[in-house]
Amino acid sequence: MKVLVTGAAGQVGCRLVRQLLYRNYQVRGTILPDDPCRERLAGLDLELVEGDLIDPFYVRQAVEGVEAVIHTANIVGDQFHNNVESNRLVALACGEQADVLDRYIYVSSSGVFPNNGESIACAYHPVDELHPKRPTGNYNISKMVGELYAESVERETGLRTVIVRPSHAISGTTILSQFTVARVCGILKIGQNKPGSELYMADGTELWHQVEAAAESSDQPCSARDLEGRPWYYQPNDARDVARCLVSALEEPGAIGESFNVGAPS
Template structure:
């Protein structure tokens, strides 16, 4: 196949490019002109396509003679204006869908997120499946715009143009410099991450990058009549005790596991104050808040997902175990110069 990968210079997108090449596909990598292209430039068998999700013309050129689009590009930070999130996550997806459909692309695989279903007022959830409806209110602009974009993708499905959405939770693994794991590890290296869960066990589903990529490739080949218009939760095989996992990562890379606890009233005050401050334009548009209701929910609520539908329709099975993934991560961290290079944000 000839495939287009958006977000190809990023964390998940770069792994998608690699696996598509290994599978023998012709790969076109969609990247912004100002992105770090050093890795892609070292892959002469990958065709670059320069553009932006805001530029419909560049999208039309990118999808020419393409069979499958893997759309992994998105605004994923926890700050920014509504216009910034809406134009990238919603309108960018709409433009790409229109370009792909018009060019005769046969399949469109959208990398979504379980955050599209998160409600501000819900508690712990265990082994939820795709029957859970979209909420009426969301935690933040990221959750809202991913939900809207996912619905655009699902409703675009038609004969000859098969669309589906995948919802990997907590993607982790090599090459990640800005996801949840390097951010939390950076705080543990400096002893700045308190134990926010207290006595509570927080059980979560996570998703190693190789497992997310495996699901994407399965979605490209699965029968159209089976997957068209559907969304699927994707996760590792393990149900993870989040804070035990973080302690393991801290031990692996020389950090300090979280032990200091913050009283709930103090924590609530800090979160409310931070969110008020981040309504100010200089902060809201330029810097991620140190704490928010959304990030607190991810760290203190149990959230596990049933991947039975993906197993049934995509023939999805995790290809990397958590233990293997941690060994891979440790080897990669050594190869890039150590743990500080891992947790250093990349522009």
């Protein structure tokens, strides 16, 4: 089977390419011209096609001739137009090939629920696939729009679709910087300014002062717990594990038509 991986040089994409090649898939990957992460793919036996996923002609060419598409590409940050347009064009191009594609796998985000308790509280824990979708911020909203396009094309064309929603994907030693005194205090400050958050203190208590007073430095590791001693929910993913989940979404017959939340054990 020949598989298209969009964003092949990305943090998840490059690891997905390796896992697919190891399992003897043929791989075509999209990559931006002059992508600074291209070297992640050095020495790998795949077909690379350069271009921009907001170019409809390029997207159609990339999709043509493959049997499955895994759409990992999106720009993290405030690139709303690029993300929405690329999600739309990839879904539409896959819909045009619905009769020959085994499946289209759209990589969304846990941010559609949301996944940041300092901004808005979840309706319940743990967050499952049926949790109400209430994204905040341009990136998370663009991911939600991508889901809607995938589902719309699925209804109109019969495209076999799978939606995968990873939580925060990290790699290497990045995890070590996720909970420092500075980061925890920053999260607490955001929460105190948002009455709808899980960290809001109605009495105005500024909890970060307690953390700062107890710390030796701002970059000191900090294990965050609430006032009752319960640890904060944080379920990051190793990028290799996200890639493995995408391989499962490609290979499992029962995945078609479903959506899956992906996170580390709580």
